[in-house]
Amino acid sequence: MILGAIEAGGTKFVCAIGNERGEVLERVSFPTTTPEETMKKVVDFFNGKEIISMGVGSFGPIDPNKHSPTYGYITTTPKPYWGNYNILGELKKHFKVPMEFDTDVNGAALGELKWGAAKGLSSALYITVGTGIGAGAVVEGEMINGLLHPEMGHIYVRRHPEDTYEGSCPYHGDCLEGLAAGPAIEARWGIKGDMLPVDHEAWDMEAYYLAQALVNYILILSPEKIIMGGGVMKQQQLFPKIRDYVQEILKSYIAKEELASKIDEYILYPELGDNAGICGALALALTALNN
């Protein structure tokens, strides 16, 4: 069973073929330029590969609503050339196979649920902390989408009392992404996150913000597992700090061992590691087959 997977990122595209066990058999990646140029490379990669379905996990905002006339579009992105681009329509011109289209992070949540850190559970939340902050969630096997898709990175959290940085979100200033994504860390401390020492105070502040967001996600969505990926989460010292803050903020309100003695297994780095995105697209390809 050969499945096609596309991780459509704002910086780079990854294309792969894989199987129903989440194994990537062949992959290629290239920078995201214009849709014409980029999509040509995508089509060239899959041509002749005999895929039986295709999953696309995309940067957004996208239209994931199957009943909408713009289903399958990348919509109001500020990224040049890609606004209102019908990515799924372009793929359908070339490949006559079932396709599933969702956000990259909803895909990653599904991938971790099928093959990674949340295997065997029925719900999971995946958050990436990188150039931006995005999160996706699967509940009872269904990706969370509705009016649009979640934009969990832009929630507001309470400011750290010692933080004077104004925030970098062009829409909201000091929303979560504006305070805690990679570029905010760099702007606040004047140095890129990967150059900051592991015992720098930046990480305590970062954990404080991310923990507040996780508490909101827990109270609103109640996921059975939270998986945190993206460049910033390579700082493994963040994990124990985040878990401590989550407990401190929730104050034992939710009487579940996952949030008490077992919190080390509740908030985790992706088991699929840097493959979380492309395996997510593979999981979407599997979903396409079942619909």
Added chain:
Amino acid sequence: MILGAIEAGGTKFVCAIGNERGEVLERVSFPTTTPEETMKKVVDFFNGKEIISMGVGSFGPIDPNKHSPTYGYITTTPKPYWGNYNILGELKKHFKVPMEFDTDVNGAALGELKWGAAKGLSSALYITVGTGIGAGAVVEGEMINGLLHPEMGHIYVRRHPEDTYEGSCPYHGDCLEGLAAGPAIEARWGIKGDMLPVDHEAWDMEAYYLAQALVNYILILSPEKIIMGGGVMKQQQLFPKIRDYVQEILKSYIAKEELASKIDEYILYPELGDNAGICGALALALTALNN
């Protein structure tokens, strides 16, 4: 088709029979005392009524996980006598019909989706602002449950700069419920909400807090409709204020007309009015039949 419905509240129980069109045919209500006394009245009401299924929307926290050994229990409630009480088990002793058990607010969200303000949509969020604040959500016809069930009333929001009230949540102090539920209004202004003039500054502050919560729910869950019920929402002047603050806080980030020109139809009072709870339980009874 005669369906049984129980709205199990911490203050009172409502029992009803109804049909698949959401019509309540007969109802009764009584105060919540001990489980023995209260459940006897419940059983007496339904005896001989020939119901073909039963829906229970309950106060919480509850265990809504069908795979759990304590499925159907009211769990860690501080309410005397009801902690770790197997309410569904008790009902099953007396009635051999399919049953569905969920939180009162998940039920209400389902009821509004089937017969009320969200009819025809595939997702909706229901929030009640009363003695406490609770919310439930349905996405693609599925109630949101996972590790536990949502406890959306306890998220943190940013404090209003002029608010000096410390908050009334016994767990968190100034979480949303601690700042914006009925008892917080009374404690802050020294007078019950229903006695405050409609142009009192209390309502602007209340709208500010509730709007922040809705923004978080929108960004995390992306519901197609938000329905706001409970005693406090009887203050209809809150609705335009809440809608304005939601737009102000989101800053057009989500390019959807539901959040722009059509926001008056997006954030609404329950169409089922004071029947939202019992119709929710009726909707759960219908779900029980389909499972």
